[in-house]
Amino acid sequence: MIRVRGISKTYQMGNTLVKALDGVDLHIPQNEFVAIMGPSGSGKSTLMNILGCLDQPDNGSYQLAGEEVASIDDDQLASLRNRSIGFVFQTFNLQARRTALENVMLPLRFSNCPKVEARERATQILSKVGLAERAHHRPSELSGGQRQRVAIARALINQPEIILADEPTGNLDSKTTEEIMNLFHHLHQQGQTIVVVTHEDEIAQHAQRVVTLRDGKIKEDKFND
Incomplete structure (x- = not known):
């Protein structure tokens, strides 16, 4: 499903070159639930942008769904991204x-x-994510958890092969966070491939597998018990 080999990415920040990714290899098969985690500056946001086809590496290769x-x-590329990836954002x-309903229809x-x-x-x-009765409400009339459910429904509308979620619970309280992660579990059980980018151990523990980045390199890649 996702296969990256030896990818590197360097950014120019003023007079300094910053190596955001340094020779990363990663394979995510279909129907895995993976958390990519690491501290600020570890490279996880850069990796997420590359996996989401929003950026390209300087070196190395990236195969998405065999392409x-x-x-x-x-x-x-836009067609592949629209067909293969559903995005869920913190905001x-x-x-x-x-x-x-109209937000979910947008894609x-x-x-x-x-x-x-x-x-x-x-x-x-919307019914699948438990929001059928809120279909005609605007975001201002919804709680944070309900808004994130709308965002997840929107990500699912094109029946993508992968859900890529960037800090999806960062703006939610602990109870609502648990509800959203349980929804991801449910989607995973139905065959969805899910990649969650997070800096929180509690969120990563919900995943089947945890990939930890530090200084642009994968420091650990393990399956949760």
């Missing part, structure tokens, strides 16, 4: 003036999906 990312053009990234605007079918699919996915 070599560096070998395809921008249009093909939800919902459109304030749209209802939950389908870039496909040829008829509006009636898009509405049906969005309604089904």
Whole structure:
């Protein structure tokens, strides 16, 4: 599903070169639930951006769903990203003036999906994440946990092969965090591949496997008991 070999990434910060990633190898098979963790500056955000096809490494290779990312053009890359990856962010990234249902439908605007079918699919996915009764509420009328559920439903609407979640519980209290992580467990049990980027041990313990970065290198790669 995800295979990176020897990827490196360096950024220019003023007069200083900063090596964000340094020869990272990583393989994530289909239907794994993986946490990528590490302190600030460890390289996990850079790795997330590369896995999400939002950035490219300076060196090394990245294969996503069997395709070599560096070998395809921008249009093909956008199509691959839209087809293969659903993104969930810490800040939800919902459109304030749209209802939950309309936010979930948004990714389908870039496909040829008829509006009636898009509405049906969005309604089904909102039900799947336990928000059917809140479909016509705007984000300001929803709790933080409900907004994150909308964001997860939006990530699922294109039936992606991978859910890539960046600090998905960072703005939530402990009770709501547990609810969101239980939802990820449920999705994983249904066959979804999930990659969660986090700096919190408590979140990483929910995953099947934990990959720890430090100074741009993988320092540990282990399965949870």
